[in-house]
Amino acid sequence: MACSDERFDIVVVGAGPVGLSFAASLAQSELKVAVVEQQSLERLADPAFDGREIALTHASIRILREIGAWDAIPASDKSPIQGARVLNGSSAFALCFDPPSGSGEPLGVLVPNCRIRDALFKIVRSHDHARLLCGHSVVDATNSHKGAVMTLSDGRQLTARLLVAADSRLSATRDLLGIGANINRLGNSMLICRVRHERVHHQIAVEWFDHHQTVAMLPLMEGVSSLLLTLRSNEADKLLAFDDDLFLTELTNRCQGRLGNMTLTSNRHSYPLVTTWAHQFWAPSAALIGDAAIGMHPVTAHGFNIGLSGQKQLAHRILTACRDRRDIADPDMLYRYESWLRLSAAPLYYATNLLVRLYSGEHPAARLARHAGLRFGQYLPFVRHGISTMLRR
Numbered sequence: 308m309a310c311s312d313e314r315f316d317i318v319v320v321g322a323g324p325v326g327l328s329f330a331a332s333l334a335q336s337e338l339k340v341a342v343v344e345q346q347s348l349e350r351l352a353d354p355a356f357d358g359r360e361i362a363l364t365h366a367s368i369r370i371l372r373e374i375g376a377w378d379a380i381p382a383s384d385k386s387p388i389q390g391a392r393v394l395n396g397s398s399a400f401a402l403c404f405d406p407p408s409g410s411g412e413p414l415g416v417l418v419p420n421c422r423i424r425d426a427l428f429k430i431v432r433s434h435d436h437a438r439l440l441c442g443h444s445v446v447d448a449t450n451s452h453k454g455a456v457m458t459l460s461d462g463r464q465l466t467a468r469l470l471v472a473a474d475s476r477l478s479a480t481r482d483l484l485g486i487g488a489n490i491n492r493l494g495n496s497m498l499i500c501r502v503r504h505e506r507v508h509h510q511i512a513v514e515w516f517d518h519h520q521t522v523a524m525l526p527l528m529e530g531v532s533s534l535l536l537t538l539r540s541n542e543a544d545k546l547l548a549f550d551d552d553l554f555l556t557e558l559t560n561r562c563q564g565r566l567g568n569m570t571l572t573s574n575r576h577s578y579p580l581v582t583t584w585a586h587q588f589w590a591p592s593a594a595l596i597g598d599a600a601i602g603m604h605p606v607t608a609h610g611f612n613i614g615l616s617g618q619k620q621l622a623h624r625i626l627t628a629c630r631d632r633r634d635i636a637d638p639d640m641l642y643r644y645e646s647w648l649r650l651s652a653a654p655l656y657y658a659t660n661l662l663v664r665l666y667s668g669e670h671p672a673a674r675l676a677r678h679a680g681l682r683f684g685q686y687l688p689f690v691r692h693g694i695s696t697m698l699r700r
């Protein structure tokens with residue numbers, strides 16, 4: 308192993324919401340953890356609104372609560388989803404998802420991504436055994452069964468027993484580890500902004516698969532929604548360049564007045580859509596978590612939910628190994644983490660990709676199939692119940 312400037316038990320690359328959750332999950336241990344992040348400390352400490360409103364499942368809320376992040380998020384930033392409606396084209400028919408009657412619980416809760424990052428950052432910063440190395444990226448990494456060595460952009464070398472890549476769906480660390488991935492660039496982008504609107508949303512989320520566009524309306528505080536428009540990337544770029552008035556006119560036309568008159572209440576954000584499935588989720592002395600392992604299409608709102616449960620599994624296995632004085636990078640343990648993540652995420656990942664193909668196809672057969680699919684779902688209560696249960700898991 309090369310000589311290094313600093314030694315850690317675990318180095319996490321990427322202080323996104325999953326990398327930070329993982330570092331926070333390890334807080335109860337004595338493990339020496341470093342989190343390397345390319346953004347500056349100032350930007351991490353005060354994360355800017357990035358347009359994403361993350362729909363959290365009940366399982367995710369439980370995990371965030373366990374690591375102390377849930378209560379650190381202001382109540383005013385938590386918007387319950389009391390139901391969801393799925394629409395197809397110009398049909399007035401809606402497939403409805405509602406919480407089971409009498410449960411008193413919403414389907415999920417929307418929280419701005421920046422508020423989740425903020426809460427997690429504060430936990431990690433206050434943790435004695437964690438070091439945040441901000442403003443640097445990892446430019447080289449080598450790994451073997453003995454450990455991993457990383458070179459940072461400032462030339463420093465770090466050694467770790469375990470390297471954990473959490474540096475997004477286009478993870479450079481995954482490439483450095485020689486792990487391939489199925490990366491699918493969809494040619495579409497998701498354009499997002501917050502709008503204040505005339506009509507009441509009743510905390511109901513709407514996903515509308517219209518012709519040549521998908522519109523999602525996510526209910527936030529009273530009279531305010533997050534509007535998500537999925538379009539061909541070149542069209543999204545055009546809309547992004549419009550001035551506010553023209554942009555609002557275009558939005559109102561595309562929403563066909565469903566929300567009544569609207570005004571913009573945030574800046575606009577655009578995300579080119581890319582899905583990723585890494586060929587392996589571990590390598591000797593290394594593991595992948597979050598989007599670096601599985602980058603979901605956002606339409607089913609599950610990327611972070613999966614990343615959060617995945618990091619919990621890995622952290623739990625590491626904490627158990629630590630308690631039993633076993634190796635925290637034991638290949639069998641990493642293999643079991645990979646198997647768990649594969650099994651738990653694959654059905655949703657492939658079902659989401661299928662849904663995207665079905666609902667973005669403009670062929671008359673695809674339109675007919677999705678129309679039939681919605682009716683089928685509505686009249687088979689167990690299908691709706693199953694999906695609602697999955698959303699509330």
Ligand SMILES: Cc1cc2nc3c(=O)[nH]c(=O)nc-3n(C[C@H](O)[C@H](O)[C@H](O)COP(=O)(O)OP(=O)(O)OC[C@H]3O[C@@H](n4cnc5c(N)ncnc54)[C@H](O)[C@@H]3O)c2cc1C
Nearest residue numbers: 321323324325345362444474475597598608609610611612
């Ligand atoms: C529009 C949109 C809406 C979404 N809505 C939902 C939703 O409702 N529910 C849900 O569950 N999920 C949702 N997701 C998915 C969710 O945002 C992601 O799954 C989640 O952000 C993944 O977190 P992460 O920490 O793995 O990666 P990221 O959030 O991508 O963070 C990666 C971090 O690594 C850093 N980094 C990158 N490269 C390097 C490097 N070389 N060195 C050091 N640092 C590096 C980056 O600066 C960043 O801070 C949505 C995604 C999008 C795009």
